[in-house]
Amino acid sequence: MSFTTADVVKLRKVSGAGMMDCKNALKDAEGDFDRALEIIREKGKLIANKRADRDAAEGVAIAKVTADAKFGAIVVLNCETDFVAKNETFVSFAEKIMEAALENKVESLEALKAIEINGVSIEAMVTEQTGVTGEKLDLSYFKCLADEAVVPYIHPGNKLATLVSFNKTTEEQVGKDVAMQIAAMAPVAIDEASIPQAEIDKELAFAKEKYRNEGKPEAMIEKIALGSLNKWYKDVTLLNQAYVKDNKMSIKDFLKQNDAELTVTAFDRYSLDA
Structure with missing residues (x-):
């Protein structure tokens, strides 16, 4: 034939x-x-x-939301080299996976891999593309958020992506500024209330031990350690962080300045360089 x-x-x-x-x-x-x-x-x-035993540490991290901006996701597709990561076909393939994730509003990596496009599962398609690129590919990460408003941000180069959800709709630039704040400052929690008590206790114990070793008076250690803990909150919690565009205000203040009822309900950040 x-x-x-x-x-x-x-x-x-x-x-x-x-x-x-x-x-x-x-x-x-x-x-x-x-x-x-x-x-x-x-x-x-x-x-x-x-190539199963090869290290697929390069790739792209993509964040995107649905047309109504109420559901969003981060998808990470890995490869072996930066050369392939920058290839237009590879990036387009990652975006195709993202579109399937948004269209089906999947909630897990396993569910995403199981989605079929033209009768072929995404997991099988990733394997096929390994043959195309000649490198090990791995669909390694997926995270979704859903709320009244979800905002994505992809740092130039597709190596860092963030996603943030809000309790109500907001101006586009406000959402983008918060998403960029997450990219720049890498918070670990929304506020102190969302940090596990065990982590807080560990940080407080570390501070006490530090100041005790520095010879601070025992009667003052508790007060000094609590002050250190509050400073830690400002470093690691999004709402307490100084706003990168105006460090005279916190992110919480920035949000209230735009809408007194607006707050962050969840966020996610993924960096391939971490």
Whole structure:
């Protein structure tokens, strides 16, 4: 069975493989399109198995929300080299996965991997693309948020993405500024109330031990340690952090300045450079 250039182009569009790989697959399949597609997928599995022990530390981190901005997600697709991470086809593939996540409003990485596009699961598609790129690929991370308003931010280069949700709709720039704050300052919690008590106790004990070793009077240690704890809150909790665009106010003050009832309900941050 023969095949045409149009068949090669079609196979490339469906599989994402290179022109020569598609041509060779059609040749091996004697022009049978379905068999050629199967050959490309088998090649992907073979390469994936061979590279299973490789470190896929590069990649892209993407954040995006639905059209109504009430549901959003962060998706991280890893590869082995920065060269592939910057490849337009690789980035487009990650964005395709993101679109499927938003369309289906999945709530876990496992559910995302199980979604089928044109009869093929995303997990299988990742394996196929391993054959296309020649590198180990890994869909390693997924996080979603849902609320009255969800705002995404992707730092230039696709290495850092954040997502933040609010209890009510807000001006676009306000949401973006908070999402960028999370990117820049890497808070670990919304406020002190959202930090586990065990972590607070550990930080307080650390501060007491520090000042005791510095020879501070025992009667003053509790007060000094509590002051240190409050400073720690300002460093690690989003609402208590100094606003990066105006360090005379906190993020809590910034939000109230725009809307007295507005607050953050959740956030997420993922950095490939961490």
